[in-house]
Amino acid sequence: MRVTFTVNGREQEADDVWEGESLLYVLRERMGLPGSKNACEQGECGSCTVRLDDVPVCSCLVAAGQVQGREVVTVEGLADQARERGGRATDGTTLDQAKGWQAKPHGAQAAQPGQLAPIQQAFIDAGAVQCGFCTPGLLVAADELLERNSSPTDADIREALSGNLCRCTGYEKILDAVRLAAARQDEVV
Amino acid sequence: MKTFQYERPADADTAVALLADAPTGAYLGGGTNLVDLMKLGVAAPDLLVDVSRLPFDAVEETGTGGLRIGAAVRNSTLAVHPLVRERYPVLSQALLSGASTQLRNAATVGGNLLQRTRCPYFQDVGKPCNKRRPGTGCPAREGAHRDLAVLGASEHCVATNPSDMAVALAALDAIVDVASGHGPRRVPLTDLHRLPGDAPDRDTTLRHGELITAVELPPPMPGARSAYRKARDRASYAFALASVGAVLQVREGLVHHVRVAFGALAAKPWRARTAEEALLGEPATTASFDDAVRHELAAARPLRDNGYKVPLARRMAVSMLTELAAASAGGTP
Numbered sequence: 180m181r182v183t184f185t186v187n188g189r190e191q192e193a194d195d196v197w198e199g200e201s202l203l204y205v206l207r208e209r210m211g212l213p214g215s216k217n218a219c220e221q222g223e224c225g226s227c228t229v230r231l232d233d234v235p236v237c238s239c240l241v242a243a244g245q246v247q248g249r250e251v252v253t254v255e256g257l258a259d260q261a262r263e264r265g266g267r268a269t270d271g272t273t274l275d276q277a278k279g280w281q282a283k284p285h286g287a288q289a290a291q292p293g294q295l296a297p298i299q300q301a302f303i304d305a306g307a308v309q310c311g312f313c314t315p316g317l318l319v320a321a322d323e324l325l326e327r328n329s330s331p332t333d334a335d336i337r338e339a340l341s342g343n344l345c346r347c348t349g350y351e352k353i354l355d356a357v358r359l360a361a362a363r364q365d366e367v368v
Numbered sequence: 369m370k371t372f373q374y375e376r377p378a379d380a381d382t383a384v385a386l387l388a389d390a391p392t393g394a395y396l397g398g399g400t401n402l403v404d405l406m407k408l409g410v411a412a413p414d415l416l417v418d419v420s421r422l423p424f425d426a427v428e429e430t431g432t433g434g435l436r437i438g439a440a441v442r443n444s445t446l447a448v449h450p451l452v453r454e455r456y457p458v459l460s461q462a463l464l465s466g467a468s469t470q471l472r473n474a475a476t477v478g479g480n481l482l483q484r485t486r487c488p489y490f491q492d493v494g495k496p497c498n499k500r501r502p503g504t505g506c507p508a509r510e511g512a513h514r515d516l517a518v519l520g521a522s523e524h525c526v527a528t529n530p531s532d533m534a535v536a537l538a539a540l541d542a543i544v545d546v547a548s549g550h551g552p553r554r555v556p557l558t559d560l561h562r563l564p565g566d567a568p569d570r571d572t573t574l575r576h577g578e579l580i581t582a583v584e585l586p587p588p589m590p591g592a593r594s595a596y597r598k599a600r601d602r603a604s605y606a607f608a609l610a611s612v613g614a615v616l617q618v619r620e621g622l623v624h625h626v627r628v629a630f631g632a633l634a635a636k637p638w639r640a641r642t643a644e645e646a647l648l649g650e651p652a653t654t655a656s657f658d659d660a661v662r663h664e665l666a667a668a669r670p671l672r673d674n675g676y677k678v679p680l681a682r683r684m685a686v687s688m689l690t691e692l693a694a695a696s697a698g699g700t701p
Contacts, residue, residue: 198371198372199370222400236471236473241403242374244418245418245420320470337604342468342469
């Protein structure tokens with residue numbers, strides 16, 4: 180079957196997709212976007228987390244046909260998305276603003292290669308990355324958390340990230356990274 | 369995964385017609401359970417009829433002051449809906465206690481109701497399982513059954529229903545709207561799931577091809593309080609060891625209306641009807657609650673390693689009812 184959908188702001192088309200392929204497979208193997216990781220394939224580890232029509236989902240459990248006509252943002256699109264969001268107020272992004280977001284990879288606003296979203300920089304600065312396999316999924320989930328809740332409590336962070344497993348860090352540095360990104364977000368008023 | 373055909377019809381009539389002609393086909397909601405089971409080889413439908421984008425995505429007040437929830441509404445959307453949070457806290461709390469953000473964002477109301485057990489033997493195609501392959505036996509009775517049923521099980525199956533949402537819906541006297549080629553029908557939530565008996569392969573009373581289109585909640589009881597509580601191995605993202613959803617209305621210190629439903633104790637949300645009947649008209653006190661819940665749980669038949677569930681469920685229910693009674697007396701919303 181043919182599947183057409185938007186990935187990081189670009190219309191994408193995949194032909195001869197087997198019905199049993201997951202969104203994760205299509206992204207990694209057909210679209211050259213290996214950022215979303217393939218680990219448990221059961222929706223338990225969150226390493227394949229992407230945003231589908233704005234909300235984080237496990238792309239390993241989305242059948243390819245289900246994404247027809249929908250919008251996907253992967254970790255590769257985080258920097259562009261963050262630039263588009265721009266100078267947000269400290270009370271976070273409204274639902275309408277979030278829904279209205281469009282990546283413009285070809286426009287003047289596009290992030291340059293190597294540019295990072297604030298959440299990515301915070302993960303580096305806080306030492307929240309060890310082997311790195313869980314990192315893309317955590318970045319997508321944490322970025323979405325901070326978009327809807329600019330001052331999350333530790334309980335908010337734990338609940339929002341409970342679907343993302345990390346076997347290296349013990350999570351403390353990841354919590355630090357999200358707190359850091361939230362604090363930096365507050366500075367940019 | 370076995371090869372299958374994928375269809376995404378635009379309306380319910382087409383969806384129903386497609387599945388009526390496909391004896392081994394299945395409806396697909398968010399995919400969080402079915403796609404997983406297909407990868408594991410536990411489910412092998414030859415046709416998936418994607419109903420996640422049918423126009424059943426609204427949450428609307430009914431003419432009588434109740435709430436009608438479309439079957440395609442996402443769990444995360446329903447959990448934070450203002451009317452649900454205000455009038456049916458038990459449902460909002462149950463939804464938020466289930467799964468992870470990612471899964472709640474994908475899972476639909478209809479799919480949540482039809483998710484299969486997480487019994488490890490059911491999910492492992494290398495093991496016998498009467499639910500997956502009738503007649504092969506149930507290793508759970510002698511094996512790993514710490515998480516499994518203490519109420520309503522049979523010699524053929526001791527699986528539990530994993531849904532948190534369904535427990536809240538049982539306590540709320542929800543009605544399930546079902547469409548089929550024979551016209552619509554309405555099924556009380558408490559009649560949707562069935563106990564295993566000698567046919568554990570049948571989780572529900574739905575016939576092949578019947579499609580859940582909505583769940584309807586009756587109007588909230590004036591002044592009633594409701595809550596959901598869940599015991600699990602970690603603070604988030606784990607299935608229940610035991611859970612309880614309750615609705616309590618107290619008038620002049622007496623129980624005027626009470627609903628108690630247990631999760632993770634049986635193959636269906638377990639409505640504690642014995643306890644409810646015992647409590648009606650009784651003083652809304654911890655002693656009454658304890659007596660009634662003990663009476664209810666006297667029916668429990670634990671296995672070697674899951675007897676802990678009985679006192680756990682009892683204490684959770686009694687403490688919750690006590691708190692709801694105190695909130696009623698104090699006028700706290």
